[in-house]
Amino acid sequence: MSTAAAAIKAALLALTDEDGRKKLGWVLAAILSPVIVVVALVCVFSAASQHNISTVELCFHGGTIPDSAAPEYRQAVEEIRDSFESLDSMAEEINALVEDEESLDADRVKAIFYVLYFGGQQPDEAGLQSFVDCFVTYTEETRTVTITDEEGNEAEVEETYPIPHLVDDLAQVYERIGSTMGIGITEDHQVNADSVYNLVVYGSAAGVGSGWFPGAEVPYIGADGFCSPIGVGWESRVTSEFGYRKDPFTGETRGHTGMDLAVPTGTPIRAALSGTVTAAAYDQGGYGYYIMIDHGNGLSTLYGHNSQLLAQVGQTVEAGDIISLSGSTGRSTGPHLHFEVRVNGQRTDPRSYLPTSGGQIP
Structure with a gap:
């Protein structure tokens, strides 16, 4: 070396x-x-x-x-x-x-x-x-397989194959x-x-749970069933609203497709409503690790810049289920959740859906 x-x-x-x-x-x-x-x-x-x-x-x-x-x-x-x-x-x-x-x-x-x-x-x-x-570690197992020769005749033979076992x-x-x-x-x-x-x-060298803050441990669900993705007190965590703003990277005025909620890395992110996960991947160009959920009737939500994804594509989730941990992956200037609400594919202001102080905490 x-x-x-x-x-x-x-x-x-x-x-x-x-x-x-x-x-x-x-x-x-x-x-x-x-x-x-x-x-x-x-x-x-x-x-x-x-x-x-x-x-x-x-x-x-x-x-x-x-x-x-x-x-x-x-x-x-x-x-x-x-x-x-x-x-x-x-x-x-x-x-x-x-x-x-x-x-x-x-x-x-x-x-x-x-x-x-x-x-x-x-x-x-x-x-x-x-x-x-x-x-x-590996063990060898045997199985019976059917083989076909050049003349089209079939025969059953036994073969051995390795089976890996994880070392815990x-x-x-x-x-x-x-x-x-x-x-x-x-x-x-x-x-x-x-x-x-x-x-x-x-997203943190300290590991899971290091970024939790008071209010995140319990789902915060409004009367209409819509859940805050970060728990109670989300109003005080808003750092960027939906709509036009000064881009933090270029300084230009551009449309912001969601709402930014500043939370420490490792904060549990919850599904806003019940639905089916349609995306759980890494988008290097912008969202970083993100999840999308289809709630039916044209309504879907997106959760971006996560440090870890806990839900998989095709998984059914309920309102309040933890689907990811927050982070700062992708095009991000610091730990936060980028939260989007889409109606028939069109982004809309999440503030119109999030539970206010009148919400219920189970």
Whole structure:
């Protein structure tokens, strides 16, 4: 591993941890190499301003690497992205073979890989497969299949096939990775991997629930059955109304298609009405992680910039059900919920639907 690569890796191990960032602070700018300073600027600024893209977001969600980034840093991000594509594909192949209702968490696999290999020598395809296999064990099963020969004759034969079983104990996973990959895994590695995983999945290094605020724990439903997506007190959380406004990125006057509700990352987001989830995906151009629900009779709602999606396409939800956790993904300047109400495809002012102080709290 080159000196620059090792420096990047050392910096990222510290900077992916929120406490580590606070302890290092701007001392990095005075004592570390220019390569690490670039890493520090990307990570530290991302903690203070959503205008800057963090290294974790670049690797896990894509996006444009800043032009000012050092070549070594750019290479490290691009290499980890390439490895992530292979890891995702391998995780999908394993999940296609798992016979119980569990599935391999690709984000967990990538978070651990990121901490262990960012800025270092990436394993080849065989090495990546060995890494993923550390998260599962295999048993061989037999099944009867029908084969057809060249003359069209059919015959039944038995064949063996592997069945993956998830390793639930992370300590065992780390032990297997260390043995299989020939690397030493420290407690710091594990703590940083947890922080990266929480950041990717929940939008906060502290994990789920860290962003809850008073009022969010209980559904806030009006007399007409319409539920506030963030609980009681939503009126005080409005930072941008529906309609024309000054765009926070360009400064131009543009139409705002919904209402912005400022809530900490990790706040539970609730379905406004009963309905069917029609979209649960990542929109890199604007909404980030978003969910859409069809409530019938031409009415639908959209919930944007989430840190985690908890509902799936086709799922039926009731008013007040938690469908996601808030965040700041996509085109966002800070943690908040972008909430839209659509009538026959036309966006309309959510304020006309949200419960007022006369609402009921079950």
